[in-house]
Amino acid sequence: MAVIDLNADLGESFGQWTLGDDDALLDLVTSANVACGFHAGDPTVLRHTCERAAERGVVIGAQVGYRDLAGFGRRFIDVEPSDLTNDVLYQIGALDAFARVAGTQVRYVKPHGALYNAIVHHEAQAAAVVEAVRSYDPSLPVMGMPGSVWLRLAEEAGLAVVPEAFADRAYTPEGTLVSRREPDAVLHDPDEVAERCVSLVTRGEVTAVDGSVVPVRAASLCVHGDSPGAVAMARAVRGRLERAGVTVAPFLGGPSR
Template identity: 60%
Template sequence: MVMDLNADLGEGFGIWRLGDDLALLDLVTSANVACGFHAGDPVTIRRTCAAAVDRGVSIGAQVSYRDLAHFGRREMDVEPEELCAEVLYQLAAVDGIARAMGGRVSYVKPHGALYNRVCRDEEQAAALIDAVADYDPSLPVLTLPVSVVHAIGAAEGVPTVTEAFADRAYTSAGTLVPRREPDAVIHDEGTVVERAVRMAVDGMVTSVEGTAVTVGARSICVHGDTPGAVRLARAVRDGLLEAGVVLQAFT
């Protein structure tokens, strides 16, 4: 059993800080680095990439809608050509900084509203895949098992990787419960660890309706912007290791 553990990092902006990036980088195997559109700025991106390289953590570009005011969690309608260009812009920026720090971007993960939108919207998903294909078609895209991104990526020769969320509630359809709904984010440490281990060992998670959902994940995400994020990530890491899971970046 081999599993990647990823977290969203570099989500500060200017003097505003969010989460403990350095502590999380000691725990995860992959870092989804904010690209400046929902969070992050050049200094934060540089520091996060440098710290990831120092620790041997894989760097991913966490692309999003251009929405700093709402942290990229606001549903937006963006023309496909514009979205493709904006994803390409973000990817190139973070990869350039990562390379200057001695690393590189090795995968792409959409953030927030864009993540959920491209799971179901073929047009928006195609714009995302087009941007990755234009930049480097060998870069895998991280997404849910039920996402339309898998088929579109396969058609364009862009690999995709399935991930699961230890601290997010699922619907019976295999999608994430919207954050605006109660209990969409799970904070209880024991519950999160139990779910993560089941995802890794059995490839399953229980939905809010009580049904078993197949996730078949190669990577598990723990969020870096939730209260007690470091403690929770450490508990998940320890739980996976105790269950015999080998933690290794999927890249």
């Protein structure tokens, strides 16, 4: 029987500005990529998100990013590797404090936005993030794009790696994500996305923008919490997977709901 983790980016509100419906998504996902205050989130938001995730048995991951609140972490920053290592250490530690106060802990690390995309190919920045995770806790798994430099270097450093796929993002024929600057980079039809996810999980393939079929190996599926209709999307994806006989459960073997 196929098993898949369902994750979403959460904790991205800031002050009086609300982004997404975290409470509703926490009833649907099995892992939560929680912002750490650099690209989104503030201390009150992060504490609330960790508490709600813990209440629902959702696994908490640290979603680390560039120091870029204004750009939501979606702008590449040519930061020195040593500085990036320290930035990532800072973020993991901050979120882990809130998770521990909530009775749990950070269980994995996933980069966000431009950092996620940069370390698909950027050796120096990928190595910097690997060093941060290894230094903080070498037992923490890391999540990322299959075939990326990031996952290769993490595996070489002895870290457990979790390849993921994106439910609501378009793919290139090379198996990478279509840039958000391009039209139709984000998919919005819940039924279409749900069927696509069944194919991805049960057959290990996804249809690229040019119509070609691309092999994708994934242990987790991401539904973006900041997308319009994110809750309906996640509900459709989870429901369709379960009807297809797929077990939706955390990749870390936590409770299935």
